[in-house]
Amino acid sequence: MxxxxxxxxxxxxxxxxxxxxxxxxxxxxxxxxxxxxxxxxxxxxxxxxxxxxxxxxxxxxxxxxxxxxxxxxxxxxxxxxxxxxxxxxxxxxxxxxxxxxxxxxxxxxxxxxxxxxxxxxxxxxxxxxxxxxxxxxKDSLSLGDLHIDLIERQVKRGDHALSLSRREFDLLAYLVKNKEVVQVRQQILESVWGAPFVGDPNTLDVYVGYLRRKIERPDQPALLQTVRGVGFIARCPAADPDLTKA
The missing domain is CATH 3.40.50.2300 (Response regulator)
Incomplete structure (x- = not known):
């Protein structure tokens, strides 16, 4: 041979x-x-x-x-x-x-x-x-063990299927599509809710809270992290003093 x-x-x-x-x-x-x-x-x-x-x-x-x-x-x-x-x-x-x-x-x-x-x-x-x-x-996104099917609009974390509202899905897909890059608050609002955004800016915090309750695991670091004074980032967990779940 x-x-x-x-x-x-x-x-x-x-x-x-x-x-x-x-x-x-x-x-x-x-x-x-x-x-x-x-x-x-x-x-x-x-x-x-x-x-x-x-x-x-x-x-x-x-x-x-x-x-x-x-x-x-x-x-x-x-x-x-x-x-x-x-x-x-x-x-x-x-x-x-x-x-x-x-x-x-x-x-x-x-x-x-x-x-x-x-x-x-x-x-x-x-x-x-x-x-x-x-x-x-082209039809899916992933972040660690979080998987998003953009065609069927379905989300799983590991083997567990998650039930998201339309807006929750759109917000999660936007953040994961731009993972590892900090997204400023206004940019997120205009991209997910539409530009120009008219409404209460705290709406974003409310929906991030909804998502965290559904996708995060209490025994693991957060996938959706807050960048103080700037916005949010979707990323695989890593130690960073400037990022927090709160």
């Missing part, structure tokens, strides 16, 4: 195989190409890692000691996880390949394989994932 360079980037791969020698080979080979690789030797470990971490591609063996790779893919897709999956298998039956693709497998590589083909398919999988992510980002 001969190798072909995989373009170095910050992509994270999860390699899943119960053959320790092959698992080590795959992990070392892909890591040497500049990719960040984690590994698992069974389906249950792989699913746990996929729930806890974000990966850009899963290189997945079909036959695993607890359940097969198609079941892992089925569970991923049923939970709306769109991480690209490259399936590795010695099974070259057409019906099995069709079944795997129907369950959401993105690509299929039959053993034994050349490393240069593995590299090419990994590159293709990463490209597909990056394109899908860029398309989804």
């Amino acid at each position: 001969c190798s072909s360079a995989v373009e170095a980037n910050n992509s994270r791969l999860l390699v899943v195989d119960d053959d320790p020698e092959l698992l080590l080979l795959l992990r070392d080979e892909l890591s040497q190409q500049g990719l960040k690789c984690s590994s698992a030797a069974c389906g249950s470990d792989a699913l746990l890692m996929l729930r806890q971490e974000r990966f850009d591609l899963v290189v997945l063996d079909w036959n695993l000691p607890d359940f097969d790779g198609t079941e892992i893919c089925r569970r991923l897709r049923s939970s709306n996880d769109t991480t690209p999956v490259l399936m590795l298998t010695a099974n070259d039956d057409v019906d099995d390949r069709v079944h795997a693709l129907d369950l959401g497998v993105d690509d299929y590589l039959t053993k034994p394989f050349e490393l240069k083909e593995l590299h090419a398919r990994v590159r293709a999988g990463l490209r597909r994932g990056q394109y899908a992510s860029s398309e989804r980002s």
